[in-house]
Amino acid sequence: MSTHVKKPGWFTVHVLNRLVARLTRRGLSIRGSRVLAVRGRRSGQWRTTPVNPLTVDGERYLVAPRGHVQWTHNVRAAGGGELHLGKDVEVFTATEVADDDKPPLLRAYLQRWRAEVGAFFDGVGPDSSDEELRRVSPDHPVFRITVGN
Structure with a gap:
């Protein structure tokens, strides 16, 4: 497993993420945003971060554009978490997707959120070949989420 991580800049951490999380907590989704809540694998404390769930062929996924970050380790360890939009909470289980299936x-x-996350994919975009996408797959965890289990 790669340990590739693209850390967000100060503006993203201190302004954008906080703004999106605040609006999402109040029930206003920005392009599908949710607040992910997952228990920390060491502390057991709830940790939150804004995410953009993806729906493909009726299945829902969480994609980690910045790589193997804390929330991916926590989801992997916990086996799931919660997605919040205002007062609505969806409890989910998570299954990691194999690199070849990504x-x-x-x-x-990338078709949906390239403007926000394209810089984290090393020049790979929605029009890239499957081979190019497969090359960056190990750097971007993907989880299929199932709500209600």
Whole structure:
């Protein structure tokens, strides 16, 4: 497993993420945003971060554009978490997607959110070949989420 991580800049951490999370907590979704809540794998404390769930062929996914970050480790350890939009809470279980199965999911994610996350994909975009998407797959965890289990 790669340890590739693209850390967000100060503006993203201190302004954008906080703004999106605040609006999402109040029930206003920005392009599908949700607040992910997952228990920390060491502390057991709830940790939150804004995410953009992806729906492909009726299945829902969480994609980690910045790589193997804290929330991906926590979801992997906990086996799931919660997605919040205002007062609505969806409890989900998570199954990690194999690298070879990621190209169509990464393509769909980049088609939807390239403007926000394209810089984290090393020049790979929605029009890239499956081979190029497969090359960056190990750097971007993807989880299929199932609500209600």
